[in-house]
Amino acid sequence: MMPTFSALPPSVVVLSLGTMVLMLAITIKRSEIIDAVLTLLTLLVALAVLPMGAAPSALFAVDDWHRFSSALIILSSIGVLAMSWRDPTVREAHAPDEFYLLLLMSALGAVLMTAGRNDITFFIGLETLSLSLLGLIGYRQHRIEAGEAAMKYVVLSGVSSAILVFGFALSYAETGSLVFAAPHALHPVEPLLAAMATVLVMTGMFFKLSAVPFHTWLADVLEGTSIPVAALLSVVSKIGLFAAMLRYFAGFDLMTPGSVSDEVTAVALLSMIGGNLLAIGQTDLKRMLAGSSIAHIGYLMVALLAPGAFGLGSAGFYLAAYAAATIGAFAIMEAVSPNHTHLNSLQGLFRTRPALALGMAVMMASLAGIPPAVGFFAKVYVAVAGVSAHRDLLLAGLIVGSVMGLFYYLRVVRVMLMPATDEVSTGRIAAPGNAVLISALALVTLVLGVYPSLLIPRNPIHLGADVEAATLPVSTQTAIR
Amino acid sequence: MSVDFSVGLYGLIAIAATAMVITRARPVHALLYMVVALLALACLFDSLGAPFAAMLDVIVYAGAIMVLFVFVVMMINLGQPDETRERSWITPSNWFGPSVLAALLLTTLIFALGHGDAATGPNITEVGPTAVGMSLFGPYMLTVELASFLLLAGLVSAFHIGRALGEKR
Numbered sequence: 001m002m003p004t005f006s007a008l009p010p011s012v013v014v015l016s017l018g019t020m021v022l023m024l025a026i027t028i029k030r031s032e033i034i035d036a037v038l039t040l041l042t043l044l045v046a047l048a049v050l051p052m053g054a055a056p057s058a059l060f061a062v063d064d065w066h067r068f069s070s071a072l073i074i075l076s077s078i079g080v081l082a083m084s085w086r087d088p089t090v091r092e093a094h095a096p097d098e099f100y101l102l103l104l105m106s107a108l109g110a111v112l113m114t115a116g117r118n119d120i121t122f123f124i125g126l127e128t129l130s131l132s133l134l135g136l137i138g139y140r141q142h143r144i145e146a147g148e149a150a151m152k153y154v155v156l157s158g159v160s161s162a163i164l165v166f167g168f169a170l171s172y173a174e175t176g177s178l179v180f181a182a183p184h185a186l187h188p189v190e191p192l193l194a195a196m197a198t199v200l201v202m203t204g205m206f207f208k209l210s211a212v213p214f215h216t217w218l219a220d221v222l223e224g225t226s227i228p229v230a231a232l233l234s235v236v237s238k239i240g241l242f243a244a245m246l247r248y249f250a251g252f253d254l255m256t257p258g259s260v261s262d263e264v265t266a267v268a269l270l271s272m273i274g275g276n277l278l279a280i281g282q283t284d285l286k287r288m289l290a291g292s293s294i295a296h297i298g299y300l301m302v303a304l305l306a307p308g309a310f311g312l313g314s315a316g317f318y319l320a321a322y323a324a325a326t327i328g329a330f331a332i333m334e335a336v337s338p339n340h341t342h343l344n345s346l347q348g349l350f351r352t353r354p355a356l357a358l359g360m361a362v363m364m365a366s367l368a369g370i371p372p373a374v375g376f377f378a379k380v381y382v383a384v385a386g387v388s389a390h391r392d393l394l395l396a397g398l399i400v401g402s403v404m405g406l407f408y409y410l411r412v413v414r415v416m417l418m419p420a421t422d423e424v425s426t427g428r429i430a431a432p433g434n435a436v437l438i439s440a441l442a443l444v445t446l447v448l449g450v451y452p453s454l455l456i457p458r459n460p461i462h463l464g465a466d467v468e469a470a471t472l473p474v475s476t477q478t479a480i481r
Numbered sequence: 482m483s484v485d486f487s488v489g490l491y492g493l494i495a496i497a498a499t500a501m502v503i504t505r506a507r508p509v510h511a512l513l514y515m516v517v518a519l520l521a522l523a524c525l526f527d528s529l530g531a532p533f534a535a536m537l538d539v540i541v542y543a544g545a546i547m548v549l550f551v552f553v554v555m556m557i558n559l560g561q562p563d564e565t566r567e568r569s570w571i572t573p574s575n576w577f578g579p580s581v582l583a584a585l586l587l588t589t590l591i592f593a594l595g596h597g598d599a600a601t602g603p604n605i606t607e608v609g610p611t612a613v614g615m616s617l618f619g620p621y622m623l624t625v626e627l628a629s630f631l632l633l634a635g636l637v638s639a640f641h642i643g644r645a646l647g648e649k650r
Contacts, residue, residue, distance in 0.1 A: 004622055016630060059623055098641050105634045112627065120624045128631045135638025150642065 007057035009115045010049040011070055015108040018042025022104060026097045035100040036085055040078065042104060046111070047074045061117040061247070068316050069114040069243035072323055076235045077107040079327040079441070082433040084228035089140060089338050099139060106132035106232060110240030114247075119168045119178040122244055126164075126208070129237055130157045136229045137221060149224025156207060156217045164204025170197035180244075182252035182260070195259045201248070202263060209241050210290075211267045211297050212274035219278065219290040227338060230286055231330035234293040235323045242300055246315060254305055255389065264305055268394060271298030272401035279408050285333055285341045288408055289326065292367055295401055296322050299379065302386045302394045310385035314378075317455055321378035321448070325366035328441035332360045335434050346412065348420025357416045359442045366445045368409035369402055374448040381452075487593040488528050494586050495521035501578065508554045512547060513579040517586065519543040524590055533610045 005013070022038050050071055054062040081103060084090050090099050105128060112125030134157070138150030171183045174193045182201075183194040203214070210218040222230040254261045271294055279291025300322075303315035335356055337345045349357040366375035379402065386395045448455055498518035505511035519542045526535035617625055 008623060012627075016627075019630065019633070057623075058620065098637055101637055102634065102641075105630060105637075108630060109634070118624075120621060121627070124624055124627050124631050128627075128634050131631065131634040131638050135634070135641050138638075138642045141642055141644065147642075 006055040007060060009054055009060055009062045009066065009070075009111070010052040011046040011074070011111050012060075012108065012115065014046040014049055015042060015104060015111060018046070019101065019104050019108060022101055026101065030095060030097050032096050035097050036081065039081055039100045039104055043074050043078050043081065043107065046107075047071060047078075050074075057117075059118045059121045060115045062115060065243065065247065065312070065316075066115045069239055069319070070111045072239050072320055073107060073110045073114070073236050076239065076323050076327055077103060077232070079331070079437055080228050080232045080236070082437040083231060083327075083331050083334050084226075085433040086431040087226065087228055087334060087338060089226040090228065099136065102132040102135045102139075103232070106136065106236060110236050113240040114243040116180050116244055116247070119171075119180050122180050123161075123165065123168070125240070126244075127161065129240060130161070130208075133157075133229075133233060133237060136232065137225045139229065140226065143224075145224040149221045152217050152224075153221050160204045160207030160214075162204075163200055163207065167197050167200030167202075167204060170200060180248060182249055184252050184260075198252075198260050199263055202245075202260070205241055205245055205248075206267055209238060209245075209297050210294055211301070212270040212294060213267075215271070215274065215278075215294050218294060219282075219287045222286045222290045223284060223341075227286070227330050227334045227341070230289075231327050234289065234330075235326050238293065238297065239319050239323060242297070242304075242315070242319060246304060246312065249304065249307075254307055261305065264301060265391075265394065268298050268301035268305065269397045271295060271301065272397045273298075273404075276401050276404035276408075280404065282408075283343045285329075285343060285346070285412075288343075288412075289329060292405065292409075293326065295405060296367075298401065299382055299398055302391060302398055303382050305394060306385040306389035306391055308385070308388060310381070310388055313456060314381040314385040317381050317452070318378040320455055321366060321374045321445075324441050324445050324448075325363045325373070325375055328359065328363040328438060328445065329367070331434055331438050331441065332356055332363065335431075335438065343412070343415055344421075346416050347418050349416040351420050356438070359438050360416060361413050362442045362445055364409040364412050366449070368406050372446060372449050374445050374452065377449060377452040487589050488525065490589045491521050491525040491528065491586070494518075494582055494589075495525065498579075498582055509551065510575050512550050512554065513576065514582075515550075516543050516547050517579050517582045519547070520583065521586055524586060528593065530607045533608065533613050 018038065018041070022035060022042070025034050025038055050067050054060065081100075084099065084103070090096055109125045109127070109129030109132060112128065113122055114125075116122030116125055134150055134154050137153050138146050140146045168178070170193060172178055174190055174197060175183050182198045184191070184198065207214040218234075222233065225233070252260070254264065275291050275294030275296075275298060277291075278294065279288045282288040282291060296318075300315060300318055303311050303318060306314075333341055336349065336353070346357075346360070349360065362373055365371075366373035369375045369379040379398075383395060383398060386398065495518050498514045498521060501514040502511045502518060505514065519538060523535040523538040523543065526532075526538060
């Protein structure tokens, strides 16, 4: 049976082994330093083995897209790890050890999702991620708001998983295969059933991605959790899901009008406008970033709806820019005040702690898409993809949404420029890990903004050309039926 | 009167019972209907040629998980005058509905079994435990291994959240 294991993506093997080693270490001795070092080592090794290949398999697709999105996921997890090290809100729980364990497992789930070529592989990855996130959201069990957030997350996550599985069941009934692809790509006999399956699967994914109109849970959940978990939720899980979504639609022609592309277009437009509208009214930074994250999912869907040379590349670039800026913003909030995330907590930051304020300004510029930061180029790239696919309506939405976004991103900068209030404490120094993280992310955001070609793959990434090859051998198919 | 008829009846019973589950105000009454709904689902699985899934449904869901639910509901809010309260929950009008549905289900099942094996319809091949095991530990072996991490994540999360608050540090 040993040859079977060589089909696993190498990073999945490393992350699984790391989880087991970490569990063993926790049973021997509970020590936060050992946990953090083991988690960091596992993530670094997982990153290092990404270029390695794997035996061909019907369950996993170890291709360039998997490598790229997994690298983003693992780097983001390292960022969250740096943020949560010495974080007082994590340490106030019963024991901080399981936090690292759940962090590793959520990375494992997200990486698995990006490699999922079979409905079952994808679903196991998704649920591993969701269940780890549930534990992380409710980690501070003695806090009433953490319980509320965990409850909201688990109910909505359960509902969306049920919708997703129902879609998979319809897709299996139609095509007789569990290949993770829109059933249209497999030449269905009954197009209506196939369209229903696709719409259900997408609705489940939109719930998890918190695209409008399935977004209501995100702001409440982010508000109730600690800052590192909020960063994990709005970056790692979204990268994993979006990467999987692109794979799902790889063999599907989204350019032809129909129920499926109409739904994606409508959700993209609603997310771009709705997310920004939600963020404008917020005075809490976490809720504001929740709205911003919803809007960015909408921008990303423009790339999804623009297949061709630009679509995949712009989606990857946008994901990287979004991840860097969002994690950076959360890390600065963590450094300023871990417990108090009202907009007022940033007041006068340019006078009291200019370095942090400058970092925050860079992150906000990147999220808003203002030139020296990488977010500008990411938005241009997505817009070019949209133009090349003649998505005029979506481009209008992108522009309106970006203008609305400017208002609240620049409001953060304005608050930081205001005179400092007396109650602002200046004594707290950022934890070393967090300081390194913030400066690294600010540097990345600026350098990639000036030299964006560093992140653009030289050869276009191909995805899903081998949908037929992903089907299991016929004999096993009939055995399952 | 054919296999189709009994399949339709199972489906109707499942829908009716589920509708009752989500409209009951008291959890205990909802759980009684939920057991019936799961049994109807098991009958449906069996008539579609999946006896193994049907047995799992009866043993795991209708059996173990439902008993656990009923147990938890009964254990919660201890300390009040329980006996009188519980007696008021289980009045004849409350167990009548689930019993009727269950009896209907049993009649249909006996009828269907009497009229030949349900799993011999035109497009139905029976999938027994062997076939399920062969695919789980054949092509899907790696997903079975990875599912253990899914269970681990659930276990760690549940254990951490469920840990008594008094145990802090």
